[in-house]
Amino acid sequence: MAEPRSPAPVPQTPVGIPSEGSMAVEMDPVEYTLRKRLPRKLPKRRNDVYVNMKTDFKAQLARCQKLLDGGGTGGHREICIHGLGLAINRAINIALQLQASSQWTLQIAANTSTVELVDDLEPEDPDEAGEPLTRTRNNSAIHIKVFYPDPQG
């Protein structure tokens, strides 16, 4: 996962065979390897669902449905679906699907937030003089509360 530090003057990672063309390119003196850290984890309740892009969509939907229905133990009245970045779309999708399948008895309340992410930049220079850098960037997140409204309300 080699990605340049900045998009504009992209240093190229030289490859096993030094070819003339690659050497001619103007190189950043120090190259870095980007390593993304995991987003910060918060303690998770049982009714929190973190949506990702790797798991099958159907499986995630079924998991939310199961939490609401409750497999024998009585379901939760509300669940929270969290999505970060690319998964926001999917989180919304899941919430809407849940609502639709419940004949609109479920209600939805969405909150957005910004999550700070940390990237590590490790120097790749031959002299090993470069300090490792850390940079932060922000990403959007969504937290959707899917709940049954109070019966009296």
Place this chain on the structure above:
Amino acid sequence: MSGAKNRMRNKKMRDQPGNVTYSSPGWRNGGETSAGRAGEAQHVKGHCLPHQGGGWVRGHQSGGSVYPQELPKYITSSYFARARAAEVKAMLKAVNKRTGSCHTFGALPKHMRRRAMSHDTKRLPTRLREGAQRMLEKSLLTGKKKEESKAKSRKARRRHGNLLLEFNRRQRKNMWLETHIWHAKRFHMLKKWGYCLGDRPTFKCYRACYRAMSSHCLLQDLSYYCCVELQGPEEELLSALSRLTSKDAGPTFAAVQCLSGRRQGSVVLYGSDQYPAQPLGPVLFLWRPRSESSTDRQLWIWGHPTLKQDLLSELRAVCQCSEAVVPVPVTVPVPEPTPAGAAEAAAMPPKGPAHKQASSRKRKRAEQDSDAQPAKKIFGDGTRSPTCPVTWKSALTGIVINDLTMEIVRYRLIGPLSHSVLTEALCPATDCDVEAKKRQSCFWWPEHSKQEQNMALHREQTDVFQLLKGVYSSTEIPGGSVLGLTVDDPRLTLPRMRCKAEPDLQQAIGVDEEKRRALTLQGVPERCCQSALWDRNVRDNATDNKITEKELNRMRSELLVPGSCLKPTPPQGRVPVLLVHQPGKQLGQEMPSWGAGWDLLLPKGWGMPFWVPLVYRGVRVAGLQMSVKHSQHKGAPHFPHDFPDCTAGARFQDEQQAELMNKFTRRPPGKRTNYIKHGCLAPFRCPWQQLVEEWAEIVKETGEGSDTQTGVETDSVPPRRFSVLRSRKVMRQLSVWCKPSSSKGQRLQRTTQRAPQPISLCPATAVSLWASHGHSLVWARFSLLAKGRPELHAMVCVPTDEDLRLLSREPRCMGPQEPLHVDHFRKRVKIARKAKKKKGGKAKEASVEQVVGSDGVAEKQDSTSDPSQRPTEQPSSVPALTQTQEVVSTPSRTSDGDTDATPAVPKASVAPSDQDPSASAPGPATEERLVLGLWPEPLPSVTSHCSRVTLGWVTQGDFSLAAGCGEALGLVSLTGLLHALLRQPPEQRGLLLLRNPSSLQYRFAKVTIEA
């Protein structure tokens, strides 16, 4: 009458009464009775019968029917009886006396004999007992040595002193870790690498351990790792060490953040100036932060015990430390008070060894004259002889090498909550009270805390440590961070019940958010990486003055409120520790930083006082088995299993082969897998060298090795030893090439579109790689697409075009099947066995040869060919043969004979291997070692033995709980991998086949090279 007859007669007559005579010349008729009567008659009558010898007559006489006429008319009973009294007496005597001693039991009739009589004389009838008893004693005395003296009673054995003696005796051969007793009660122990190590718990916890690793905390005792300490000027050290490493393989000892002491680094060491050949193995290293007062630096290198000897000799060579400091035996060890600031002690004079020697001397003595002195518990290395040097120094470079094996305890906590466990179990050292400070103390902490700068540092470290409470996962800390700390004796804050450490929200609120953010971004500040643990004097002081368990309990019992915390902390209850963060999975895209955690470094002797409190915080404890699994989930090679190019790795392979072979031969022959039939050449050991050489041949044959000049070059060069590729640039390039072009990776590439296109996979680049890294193996990960569980030494093969087409037609298909091979050795094994049974000798051998000769037609063809030469054979003679064999053996295999996926040469080399290999087997020497189902030693071509061309083998494989599918790690030939990748369509690039050694089913797997 002959002499023998005479003797016999004499013997017979010995016990006879005197009046019985035996007439020598005349054999007279008449039985004994008649003779006796005759004698009696003579006696009675007092006159001799003329024609009758008046003697003893026996036997049937020819003229026996004629009895003498003069029978007595009457018998006087008294005379009669008196005359026979002697005779009867003699007879009784003969009956009562037993002749031979061995016939005691013979004296009993058969139906009365019992088996147990020989042991228990009381089972014999009373009259025979005495003799039997005598015999028993005699046999005990002569036959066997004396019965061993009776063992001590359990109570005596379990008495503390005796128990310690026994323990010390038992750890003379294999070292025990400090947690040995704890482990031995709960674990299956293994004797490995000179240590007794826990392999796995006796209870079921495989999944639980995985859960602990991925969501809570798993604890391991890694104290068996060997630490080597280097001291000297920084430039000297760096220049010496740079010969052992290469920047090509990643950051070395000189990496900035490691050199400052803020991070722990890891590096693969090579023989001096030998890169990329002769790797030694991976090590962890840690620099001591610079101190103002001294220019000397201190460096710890942690390595696996199998690596230690190589490492030490290599280090001695590059540092020119030939001068071994012979430890001076000191008779009276004085635990001197150490006026030690951590800073001062950086330039530690080499009196360390003497001091250490003192302690080991003490141990030795305790072992020897234990009667006089109470036995001492062994801390540290108990197997080393006290005169064995542990320190080497060099006058030239000023570098001192210290072997710190077993001097420092190392615990590894794996899992996202390991920092919570640490923050709960450890409590930063409390300050000493004022009047205690004024006094001179022989403990290190009161002296240490007298200096204000030390206390300032301690407060800073404490602050950083408290910040950890606000962190939710260990992965938030920058990988490899180091934190020095001084903590209170954790036994004092031991909870009454075992509990589970969880990150506490309430505590987290109290933590300063800004500082926490700084910690996660920048890591631990450099000042806080300093620790008194680096100082040998402090370490020894802490070890020597540890409060014993007994003392501690006494102090607890004197508390006014039972169960309350012991306050104030006794002055000797402070321990310097180092916390070292372990980055989890760093390479690759899946599961980033999985398996991160902390290492806890302690002075020796403090192992158990820290172990139990950690266990009481709800961690799970695992052994060697789990450390293999840990590295498997991380996708990292595990030492020494996955380093076949290191000497330690090669040794491990030998051991593993012997072990697997042993396991195999323990099964009854009928139940063994016939690996020949499964087409598995090397189920127990991977022939890496042969693989690499064969692939080089294949490439050369196809002309893809291109230029003639390179070909000439490789010809002239003697066969190079294979090596594992560790060059990061090449690895990175390969990892890009292994990805299919139309996957998620595409998105990433598009963003970097403006960059000059990275070198794409084309024959030209491949050729240049072959030239530079032709004899390399590549570490790769394979994840199965569908079901299946890869096993150890599963084969990695190249799918044919047909297979790929099949996969794209139905993505969930099982994969192709290997046709069953024919075991040509079977007959020979049988014959050999028969020959052995009959012990016929030479005649049999001849018949074996005959059978081999008549076994098949094919084998005759290249009976002279050596397996190493096979791939170079003329392909022209072979294809026809291949075809026919395929048709005969596998009607199911339709098209792969003429697919163009495997080029001409692999096909050519398929052919000879399909033939009967027995032709290549030499004489009767190998005949002996034939085992049914295993290929005898000169293996045929390993690449082309099966219907799919082999690229490499799996060294770790299992169902991965993390990925939810079968996953394997293994090594493949770089040449072969490129060869295969070049021929695959771009959207299906990186698809390979895996096949277990005992199965015919190939399964599709995706190859990932993580770099």
